[in-house]
Amino acid sequence: xxxxxxxxxxxxxxxxxxxxxxxxxxxxxxxxxxxxxxxxxxxxxxxxxxxxxxxxxxxxxxxxxxxxxxxxxxxxxxxxxxxxxxxxxxxxxxxxxxxxxxxxxxxxxxxxxxxxxxxxxxxxxxxxxxxxxxxxxxxxxxxxxxxxxxxxxxxxxxxxxxxxxxxxxxxxxxxxxxxxxxxxxxxxxxxxxxxxxxxxxxxxxxxxxxxxxxxxxxxxxxxxxxxxxxxxxxxxxxxxxxxxxxxxxxxxxxxxxxxxxxxxxxxxxxxxxxxxxxxxxxxxxxxxxxxxxxxxxxxxxxxxxxxxxxxxxxxxxxxxxxxxxxxxxxxxxxxxxxxxxxxxxxxxxxxxxxxxxxxxxxxxxxxxxxxxxxxxxxxxxxxxxxxxxxxxxxxxx
Ligand SMILES: [Zn+2]
Numbered sequence: 001x002x003x004x005x006x007x008x009x010x011x012x013x014x015x016x017x018x019x020x021x022x023x024x025x026x027x028x029x030x031x032x033x034x035x036x037x038x039x040x041x042x043x044x045x046x047x048x049x050x051x052x053x054x055x056x057x058x059x060x061x062x063x064x065x066x067x068x069x070x071x072x073x074x075x076x077x078x079x080x081x082x083x084x085x086x087x088x089x090x091x092x093x094x095x096x097x098x099x100x101x102x103x104x105x106x107x108x109x110x111x112x113x114x115x116x117x118x119x120x121x122x123x124x125x126x127x128x129x130x131x132x133x134x135x136x137x138x139x140x141x142x143x144x145x146x147x148x149x150x151x152x153x154x155x156x157x158x159x160x161x162x163x164x165x166x167x168x169x170x171x172x173x174x175x176x177x178x179x180x181x182x183x184x185x186x187x188x189x190x191x192x193x194x195x196x197x198x199x200x201x202x203x204x205x206x207x208x209x210x211x212x213x214x215x216x217x218x219x220x221x222x223x224x225x226x227x228x229x230x231x232x233x234x235x236x237x238x239x240x241x242x243x244x245x246x247x248x249x250x251x252x253x254x255x256x257x258x259x260x261x262x263x264x265x266x267x268x269x270x271x272x273x274x275x276x277x278x279x280x281x282x283x284x285x286x287x288x289x290x291x292x293x294x295x296x297x298x299x300x301x302x303x304x305x306x307x308x309x310x311x312x313x314x315x316x317x318x319x320x321x322x323x324x325x326x327x328x329x330x331x332x333x334x335x336x337x338x339x340x341x342x343x344x345x346x347x348x349x350x351x352x353x354x355x356x357x358x359x360x361x362x363x364x365x366x367x368x369x370x371x372x373x374x375x376x377x378x379x380x381x382x383x384x385x386x387x388x389x390x391x392x393x394x395x396x397x
Contacts, residue, residue, distance in 0.1 A: 020364045024357075027370055032124050032378035033356050034072035036254040036334060037134070037203075037225035039341030041075050041096045044103065047295050052107050057299055059339035059352040062110045062129070067354035071124035071378060072114065074158070074224065075100050076341060078136035081165050086139075090147060093140045097154050100133055113155055117385040134201065134224065137163035138170055138189065145192050157385070158199035158224060161186070161209065171206035173235040181208035182216065190216040197392025199385060202226075202246070203236070203256075203336070210242055219391035220250030220384050225336035227253075227261045227320045234260070234267045240327055247328035250387060252380045254336030255320045259312035259345045262320060266309040270345065277305040277343075302343045314349035318362040321376060330372040334380045335359070 018026070040060045043049035054063035065073065077100070079092035104111040114120045114130035123130040133154070135141075138161045141148045148159070161182075162172040169186035171177040179186070190213060193200050200221045202210045213221055223246065229237035236256070238246070243253055256262075260270035280301050288294040324333040339346065339353055349358055356377075363373045375383075 020361070023364055023370060024361050027360055027364075027373065028069060028357060031069070031360065031374055032071040032121070032382070033069055033360075034074075034120070034130075034335070034378040034381045035070060035339070035353065035356075036074050036222070036336035036381060037076050037256070037341070038073050038337060038339050038353070039076045039078070039136075040339070041077055041099050043295075043340065044099050045095055051103055052110075059337075059342075059346060062107060064352050064354040065129055066110070068352075068356035070129055070353060070356060072120045072130040072132060072381070073353075074132040074134045074336075076134055076136040076160070076224075076338075077140075077156075078163055079140050080163060081137070081139055081167075086142070089137075089140050090142055093135060093151070094154075097133060097151070097156070100131055101155070104131055115155055115157065116389060117382045120382065120385075132157050134158040134160065136160045136204075137167070138186075139163070139165070139167040141189070143168050143185065145189070148189065148192060148198075149196065152196045152198050156198065158201045158222065159189075159193060160201040160204055160224060161189070161213070162204045162206075164204065166206075171209045172204055173206050174204070177206050177208065179209075181206065181212035187212070187216040191218075194218045194388075194391050195395040197389045199388045206235075207239070207242065210238075211245070214245050214249060217249075218395070219388045220252070221246060222251055222384055223253045223336075225254060225256040225338040225341075227256045227258075228323045231320060231323060232262055232264050232267050234271075236261055243324055243328050243332070247332035250384065252332050252334045252384050253324050253328075254334040254381075255317060255324070256342075257317050257337045257339065257346055257350055258342040259306075259309055259316075259347050260342075262316040262347060263310065263312040266312050266345075269309050270305075273305055273308060277301060299344065306344045309345060312347045314347050314355070314358055315362065316347055317350055318359065318366065321359075321363070322366055325368075325372070325376065330368070330375050331380060331383070333376045335377065 051061045077096035079089045111131045120130040133156045161170045164174045166172045166175040169183040201224045203226045227237045229239045259266045
């Protein structure tokens with residue numbers, strides 16, 4: 001499908017089409033917006049960050065989710081192996097899972113935990129925001145399918161097979177490959193996720209592990225927060241061939257807004273300065289013990305490094321979405337911002353969750369139909385989640 005401005009204009013005039021402003025107003029009244037990956041929960045648990053009030057730092061809280069008209073958010077729950085010893089992975093994950101449920105209990109007029117695609121729709125139609133749980137890192141199941149099943153029972157609806165580090169059964173994109181993709185147990189994890197109806201997330205895994213998932217999974221997989229490698233060449237992004245393979249099996253790529261994954265120059269700057277930044281943060285945290293100021297100091301360091309990046313604006317996020325939609329079809333693109341997991345490296349004009357409407361307007365301006373915009377901004381998740389639920393029902397019979 002090629003965008004031809006003249007033709008589109010002519011067709012619009014003949015159909016008595018509404019202006020972009022009119023279509024935008026109408027769409028924003030009822031569109032279901034879903035973000036596949038928001039990392040705010042560690043701040044809630046570690047810093048007492050109150051999602052009920054609006055902040056001028058970090059990237060998500062209820063007032064800003066409301067401004068952004070979000071209908072559903074997947075909270076990424078991670079126990080980074082760089083930060084937590086193995087015996088803490090499960091307790092840390094359980095603490096974060098509890099925090100999502102408690103947050104929903106504290107703010108029932110705004111949030112409710114959703115366990116199914118139908119839940120998301122119901123909660124959205126009641127004017128509230130569906131909160132969903134996802135575990136970011138296969139290491140957090142401790143190589144034990146019983147733990148995986150218990151996460152499902154507590155509401156976890158996707159598992160990212162690795163985080164930044166390779167684990168005992170899957171290679172990560174940003175670490176040494178030791179398994180040549182997925183091990184036999186890794187395939188078993190994927191099959192058990194299929195049987196449970198839990199979505200398989202391939203963000204963070206190595207290219208070979210990705211192709212192994214394509215073979216092993218009976219349900220369409222997702223990339224919950226990855227962008228396009230042919231635009232920004234980082235191992236965290238997907239090649240065009242991977243995007244086509246995922247889409248060919250019904251999956252969806254949810255675009256990550258990290259400026260360093262959107263723009264090549266920003267990636268190169270981030271790549272060359274990240275180790276230094278992380279050392280500065282680690283040193284500062286070590287010398288500040290339990291000082292409540294340490295989180296503010298960490299943000300100051302992150303801001304200083306963020307300013308070293310070349311300017312990247314929200315149109316770059318649209319470019320990645322547009323690339324996936326042109327390459328694989330509008331059924332296979334979505335949003336997985338990674339807000340609160342990107343160390344403040346958000347693009348200009350897309351600084352936090354309140355800015356989602358600029359994407360709707362941007363897609364209208366790029367010539368997308370209302371129906372395709374609905375798919376990209378949320379309906380594709382509903383479809384792929386329902387497919388995972390269906391496969392789960394079939395395999396459990
Ligand atoms: Zn991540």
